[in-house]
Amino acid sequence: MSAVNSAAAHPEEHHDLPRGMKRWLYATNHKDIGTMYLVFGTLMLFVGGLLAELIRSELMTPAMRVLSPEAYNQVITVHGLVMVFAAVMPLTAGLANYLIPLMIGAPDMALPRLNNWGFWLLPPAAVLLVLPWGLKLLGIGTGTIDTGWTMYAPLSTQSGPGADFAFVAVLLLGLSSTMASINILVTVLNQRAPGMTMMKVPLFAWSWVITALLLIAVFPALMAGSIMQITDRHFGTHFFSAAGGGDPVLWEHIFWFFGHPEVYILLLPTAGVLPHVLSTFSRKPIYGYEAQVYSFCAIGVMSIVVWAHHMFTSGMPTAANIYFMLSTMAISIPVAVLFFCWFGTLWRGSMTFETPMLFALGYIVLFGIGGLTGLVLSDAAADQQYHNTYFLVAHFHYALFGGPVMGLFAAFYYYLPKMTGRMFSERLGRWHFWLTLIAFNVVFLPQFLLGIAGMPRRIPDYALQFAPLNLVSSLGAFVLGATQLLFLYNVLRTVFGKSGTKATDRVWEGAQGLEFTLPSPPPFHTFSTPPVTE
Amino acid sequence: MSAVPDAHHPYYVPQPSPYPILLSGAVFLLGLGLALLVNSFAAGWWPLGLGALLLAGTLTAWFGRVVGETRSGVYGHQEERSFRWGMMWFIASELVFFASLFGVLFYERNIAVPWLASFTSRAWSAYTPWPHFSATWPSGGPAGRPFQVVAPWGVPAVNTLILLSSGATVTWAHLGLRAGRRGQLKAGLALTILLGALFLALQIHEFSHAYTRLGLTLHSGVYGATFFILTGFHGLHVTIGTIMLSAILLRALKGDFSPERHFAFEAVTWYWHFVDVVWLMLFVFVYWL
Numbered sequence A: 001m002s003a004v005n006s007a008a009a010h011p012e013e014h015h016d017l018p019r020g021m022k023r024w025l026y027a028t029n030h031k032d033i034g035t036m037y038l039v040f041g042t043l044m045l046f047v048g049g050l051l052a053e054l055i056r057s058e059l060m061t062p063a064m065r066v067l068s069p070e071a072y073n074q075v076i077t078v079h080g081l082v083m084v085f086a087a088v089m090p091l092t093a094g095l096a097n098y099l100i101p102l103m104i105g106a107p108d109m110a111l112p113r114l115n116n117w118g119f120w121l122l123p124p125a126a127v128l129l130v131l132p133w134g135l136k137l138l139g140i141g142t143g144t145i146d147t148g149w150t151m152y153a154p155l156s157t158q159s160g161p162g163a164d165f166a167f168v169a170v171l172l173l174g175l176s177s178t179m180a181s182i183n184i185l186v187t188v189l190n191q192r193a194p195g196m197t198m199m200k201v202p203l204f205a206w207s208w209v210i211t212a213l214l215l216i217a218v219f220p221a222l223m224a225g226s227i228m229q230i231t232d233r234h235f236g237t238h239f240f241s242a243a244g245g246g247d248p249v250l251w252e253h254i255f256w257f258f259g260h261p262e263v264y265i266l267l268l269p270t271a272g273v274l275p276h277v278l279s280t281f282s283r284k285p286i287y288g289y290e291a292q293v294y295s296f297c298a299i300g301v302m303s304i305v306v307w308a309h310h311m312f313t314s315g316m317p318t319a320a321n322i323y324f325m326l327s328t329m330a331i332s333i334p335v336a337v338l339f340f341c342w343f344g345t346l347w348r349g350s351m352t353f354e355t356p357m358l359f360a361l362g363y364i365v366l367f368g369i370g371g372l373t374g375l376v377l378s379d380a381a382a383d384q385q386y387h388n389t390y391f392l393v394a395h396f397h398y399a400l401f402g403g404p405v406m407g408l409f410a411a412f413y414y415y416l417p418k419m420t421g422r423m424f425s426e427r428l429g430r431w432h433f434w435l436t437l438i439a440f441n442v443v444f445l446p447q448f449l450l451g452i453a454g455m456p457r458r459i460p461d462y463a464l465q466f467a468p469l470n471l472v473s474s475l476g477a478f479v480l481g482a483t484q485l486l487f488l489y490n491v492l493r494t495v496f497g498k499s500g501t502k503a504t505d506r507v508w509e510g511a512q513g514l515e516f517t518l519p520s521p522p523p524f525h526t527f528s529t530p531p532v533t534e
Numbered sequence B: 001m002s003a004v005p006d007a008h009h010p011y012y013v014p015q016p017s018p019y020p021i022l023l024s025g026a027v028f029l030l031g032l033g034l035a036l037l038v039n040s041f042a043a044g045w046w047p048l049g050l051g052a053l054l055l056a057g058t059l060t061a062w063f064g065r066v067v068g069e070t071r072s073g074v075y076g077h078q079e080e081r082s083f084r085w086g087m088m089w090f091i092a093s094e095l096v097f098f099a100s101l102f103g104v105l106f107y108e109r110n111i112a113v114p115w116l117a118s119f120t121s122r123a124w125s126a127y128t129p130w131p132h133f134s135a136t137w138p139s140g141g142p143a144g145r146p147f148q149v150v151a152p153w154g155v156p157a158v159n160t161l162i163l164l165s166s167g168a169t170v171t172w173a174h175l176g177l178r179a180g181r182r183g184q185l186k187a188g189l190a191l192t193i194l195l196g197a198l199f200l201a202l203q204i205h206e207f208s209h210a211y212t213r214l215g216l217t218l219h220s221g222v223y224g225a226t227f228f229i230l231t232g233f234h235g236l237h238v239t240i241g242t243i244m245l246s247a248i249l250l251r252a253l254k255g256d257f258s259p260e261r262h263f264a265f266e267a268v269t270w271y272w273h274f275v276d277v278v279w280l281m282l283f284v285f286v287y288w289l
């Protein structure tokens, strides 16, 4: 009790950093927790990347060479789940934890201990996902979940024990996301510096408000669905089985009710970073702040009511197909508003092209292609042809790598000097950008063509006429993978290197925002007394 | 007791704390145990048991710590607002959870079953779950095994009355607290807990009645599945609510809560009312209609 009292009486006296492992395991500081999220997410980005290289190795040539069909199914499943849940989501959550308190002038997140709980649920979830591989090595079970990341019934209700571990992992991930979302929402609602009204909150924080609301609005549905999967598998229920009057399509509805908002959950935080980067390097204020806020809101609301565009081939009534087609197409309107605002910010700016700016521009181009091909897919009639082909795979990689991942790189390079106090190697950064941009297109452009020609996804073998383009795609994938080592090296040498240019407080000439009024790196506690905003 | 720190005090950022990671460890162990047990690895009992113990211990210690912090007066109005918002959004997420279960009920009853029944013509009859499958609700068990449904105007109606009056008693307790009538606070809480426990006892009785007499089980097709998942998760929430109310009663007996500041009490009443509303929906859509 006395510790509590003294902490209350003299909160400023705890300048001493918590030391050793406890600093991380018991963390309550938003920068430490944010850092852990970022480290974990990066690690998982490489794990997921390694799995991707395995997939492309198998697909480099026709015939089965690298993986067994069973292992292939497991690898694509875990690749998808890891990238979505263990790489991109934690990375965006890490940025939120680190940056939002700095951006809104708060001493920390609103609920620091809850914050740490949310983070520490992630490593166990990742462990549960891969544990069945370990068990298989011991001769137990058939390996991990092999259904694809969408976990469709009845495959999921009949697949081996790995599926149970995956559904339990989903429950942990849901708990983690819910806690993180509650915390971020409460922080933005309640911790803003005096004078910072909601319509002055930086766009990154706004994008996370909508992301958090979406997570709270849809993840519990997937958790409920996962529980029903487990009961269908082991307790004799028939939610997803027609044998008892249920319906496997119900799972598709549950999954995509979550899954479509999920792609915007992945996208929005980086769509929130983008205007900051664009405005800094074109040395102009953000164009259309309000329009972007309203677009975030519109995207948030609309993304909840369009999910069944993933199910055009599942036998829904025509009226439903038409509704989901039109509503899906309508989402491109607020998305297009975002694009206009980005262009408006760049327009007639005195632009320079440092690494973060390059990645931001790459985002606009690649994500633009992702969005446009999404429109192609949203045509319910045409989608009969494209569905579950490599066209779809190409679409969502342009949307997900082109959007969130490029945006995360932009954010990383943009904020790394602020976080570490040192500049990264600009030269390496540019190499990283150009190689990534080129290699990415080499990997995924051919996949559009393969898809139109009819190559199905999730099948480890293919007809001979698909061989040349698959070879190109795989070679591109190896370059793309190797290129990311440049990124890792660049980050590590900035974090641990003793040399290197010191970053100024403002870091970038045109940077705006409270976070750039602080020293680089910022001290352990910041804004213990709130800053005054105009 | 509830010293209100001055308006300019800095936001309370707790020192490093072991509870969050311990709680994560507990959840991990529970999940691991579950995944092992459903696949008939008896070894799963170990992580399950350990996880349950760790969960109970950590939650007790964590909340104990927060109670200590509250008593020492480190929380100002801003912190309290954080807790309020936090609890609100948590209940919102719970609401989505139950809403999706109701969505499942609606889908199975109004879309899946009629659709399956539309295959009954001779040419398509191979696509129905069993011969003479019809679009009725309940749709029957797998292979058409018969079962009876729980009659709404028996125990479920009584349970509705019980939960509704428990909502009233907890409000009565709140009024007592606000007016400084501690006796009314304690009596109201005790009554609410009693009603919660009574509800649970009747619910357990209903479940065993359904299993042993009515033939209504988890295996009874989509009717049984939706019935038990909805009522089961609601029962779980009543259990959690009753435990929370008991903790609040203990604190009230120890003299916690002032007429002005008693957020923990309010949070639990919010939760209790939420559980109440869910039950009303259950009564209408699961038992009655």
Ligand code: HEM
Pocket: A150, A263, A264, A266, A267, A309, A310, A311, A328, A329, A331, A332, A335, A370, A371, A372, A373, A374, A375, A377, A378, A379, A383, A386, A387, A388, A392, A395, A396, A399, A400, A403, A404
């Ligand atoms: C205007 C924008 C967009 C439209 C109109 C659109 C439309 C679609 C449609 C219709 C499908 C289903 C195709 C099929 O299954 O046959 C689809 C799949 C997908 N989209 Fe998009 N999309 C858009 C933006 C995005 C964004 C922003 C992301 C992610 C950041 C994304 C990620 C995905 C993913 C991951 C899938 C495939 C999921 C799977 O089946 O595994 N899309 N999109």
Ligand SMILES: [Cu+2]
Pocket: A259, A260, A263, A307, A309, A310
């Ligand atoms: Cu979608």
